[in-house]
Amino acid sequence: MEMFVNAATACVAVRRRCIRAGCRASRGTASASKGRTVRTAPVVQMVTAVTATEQIFQFCNTAVLPLWLLMIFAPKWKWTQTVMGSVYPAAPFAACYALLLAVPTGAEVPDASAMAEVPLQLSTVSKLLGAGGSVSAAAWVHYICFDLLAGRWIYLDGQEKNVFTSHSLLACFLAGPIGLLSHLATRSLTLVIRKDRLKEE
Secondary structure, rough: OOOHHHHHHHHHHHHHHHHHHHHHHHHHHHHHHHHHHHHHHHHHHHHHHHHHHHHHHHHHHHHHHHHHHHHHHHOOOHHHHHHHOOOOOHHHHHHHHHHHHHOOOOOOOOOHHHHOOOOHHHHHHHHOOOOOOHHHHHHHHHHHHHHHHHHHHHHHHHHHHHOOOHHHHHHHHHHHHHHHHHHHHHHHHHHHHHHHHHHOO
């Protein structure tokens, strides 16, 4: 009988040691997992930021196209006149620009205070625009937003003065200021021709 009691006591002792060893192993695994989680957190945040930046970039590139197509190919359509008669079509792009400035890029960005240099150096601007990530995306959305406002002015001015604008709007869509120059030249030439015709009549 004593032999069975001793065997049972030994089994209980072994079981306790196994349980203790298992608990220590579990705590070690949990600590290691926690460490990995802490180390991988910045990576996850960076991947999330890059994904958000890409989605905003693609949204702006896609959303602006219908507005330009309306102004270029359907300038007299009532819906074009209604939509572009308001300044609000540019608001979503301005909001996206602000959002991109708030998104961490994960890239090394030059000190923005360098932009306050007098005179401002081209190398400083090049470093900032070449930083990648949300900085480059924000710069592109900046162009989208203000090119759209310039195109809107060309469109409305052409409607008011009955000046053909499709070619200038296309140029503005592709090369911003070139389209503005094209419209100013077209506008001046059109008005001169009209004055000459009025004189002849």
